[in-house]
Amino acid sequence: MNMRTINLSKNKFTGTISPICSITGQSFLVWLDLSNNLFSGVLPDCFGSFPSLTALNLGDNSFSGSLPSSLGSLTSLEMLSLRGNKFSGELPSSLQSCTKLKFLDLSDNELSGEIPMWIGQRLSSLVFLSLQRNQFRGRIPHQLCGLKYLQILDLSVNKILDTVPPCLNNFTSMAEKVSLDRRIEHYLSDVVSFEWLALVQVRYVDEALLTWKGTKQNYPQLGLLLAIDLSCNKLTGEVPEGLSSLQELVALNLSRNFLTGKFIQNIGHLRQLEVLDLSRNKFSGNIPTSLSELTFLSTLDLSYNELSGKIPTSTQLQSFDPSSFSHNRGLCGPPVSPNCSMGDPPPGKPAVGGEEDCDEFMKWFYTAMGLGFAMGFWGFCSVVFFKRSWRHSYYRYLDDAKDWVYVSVVLLKTRLVTRIGALSTRSD
Secondary structure, three states, rough: OOOOOOEEEOOOOEEEEEHHHHOOOOHHEEEEEEOOEEEEEEOOOHHOOOOOOOEEEEEOOOEOOOOOOHHOOOOOOEEOOOOEEEEEEOOOHHHHHOOOOOEOOOOOOOEEEEEOOOOHHHHOOOOEEEOOOOOEOOOOHHHHHHHHOOOEEOOOOOEEEEOOOOOHHHHHHHHHOOOOOOHHHHHHHHOOOOOOHHHHHHHHHHHOOOEEOOOEEOOOHHHHOOOEEOOOOOOOEEOOOOHHOOOOOOOOEOOOEEEEOOOOOOOOHOOOOOEEEEOEEEEEEOOOOOHHOOOOOOOOOOOOOOEEOOOOOOOOHHOOHHHHHOOOEEOOOOOOOOOOOOOOOOOOOOOOOHHHHHHHHHHHHHHHHHHHHHHHHHHOOOOOOOOHHHHHHHHHHHHHHHHHHHEEEEEEEEHHHHHHHHHHHHHO
């Protein structure tokens, strides 16, 4: 029998998946979903036997080791999800042969190295790209700006350095109004011709997660979302003004970096923006009045920066909790304070790190204390145990201390008895 689909997702299967290498009719298999199980071990290097495979989901298991180079043999692949495993090492260069990829989710692994330039050069059809929560380092390659169909870019929680590429405004899908037939779910609904399989592809997109304010959140109608998340990295420098040309952008998260300079002056051009998180950076100066033009904004966090001046006035901005603006140098006006006539509020805490860094410091402080005590205690015990002269001296000291305590207690008891006896004689 030539199976075209295998779906074993959301079970409790364990062990390795090496048996897939001996599946009958491998050349006819179009869809393989083993996600949300307890599979482990290294992936077998036999994917060259699945030339027709269009969707591969191995997410949310416990696979480890490096990615096999035979993944590059899946030249028909349009959807690849390996998220939520323990894959390590660099991305195999063979993956650049998967030129039809539209959905690539490698988040929540231990992958390392620099983000390959060939992602932007060879995988030009990508609509969804998530490398979140890995160990990628180095710069964001400017070649990524060539992904004109990209609608979700998530590079958060890595070790990426340098500046935000000024060419991000080349993301055509985020800069121009996109018709419904070009949205993510419609891209993926063309994966195969079966209508019921198309619905599965939509589900993959709907289950993709974004991180806002440090927690994973499902975004409703994720297929219609256009988002950039570069949070929790080591990015520096100013945010390029060109970002304000991404007029269809719905979510922007640049928090927890080391970004400096002025707030994006033309932020009001992002009329579709619903989520904006620039917290825990070093932005300075005034909040531009154009921020008040974002009528769809539902999540805002500008805390832990060096912003100052009056918060722009609008029904939208004044409805946010004061914590959205907290720990800046001199912000005033509602919702932080009634007005600005009484002068600037006192300086806040340092912008980057904030209270969580204090918690981190105390955690390491107490850990160091514990380690210091343990090392000192066991170091002393080791010396006493291995050095005979010290051991004898230590035991002699204990004997002397014991004798002194005993004598002191006897003398004290004798004095008390004598004093009690004297008091009894007087009373008689």
